[in-house]
Amino acid sequence: MSSKNDPSSNSNAATSSSDDARAELTAQVEDLLNTLSNKFAGVSSEIFAKMDEMSRRLDNLEAQLLANKDNKSPSN
Template sequence: MASKNDSTAASQTASQTIDDARGELTAHIEDLLNTLSNKFAGISSEIFAKMDEMSRRLDNLEAQLTANKEKNSGSN
């Protein structure tokens, strides 16, 4: 009977160890996903900011070209 109890205890210990390992793996994966999500959000914000800046600069360039075209047309 003692060996039966020993094998049951060993089985429960192994099961507990597996559950602990799964929990740790799950926690590490969640941390990794959160980190990646935060980095992605930061990069997305930077990209949108650069696109807004580029759009503003293109609008200014277009306005300058239009003004120069009107100036040259008016002097002829």
């Protein structure tokens, strides 16, 4: 017979409670990691988009400077 003071029943309840707490903590940590991963991916995409835009603008500026240099060179 099992009584309320039986140490084995208390041990089982504590183990079950501990397992539930571990599972909940694991789920929360995984959720946090997924959220951070998604935010990092979003920020990375924004940075790459801005770098591509900056590269395009620098290429255009370089082309304009070369065109102006060719137009201003003295005719022989």
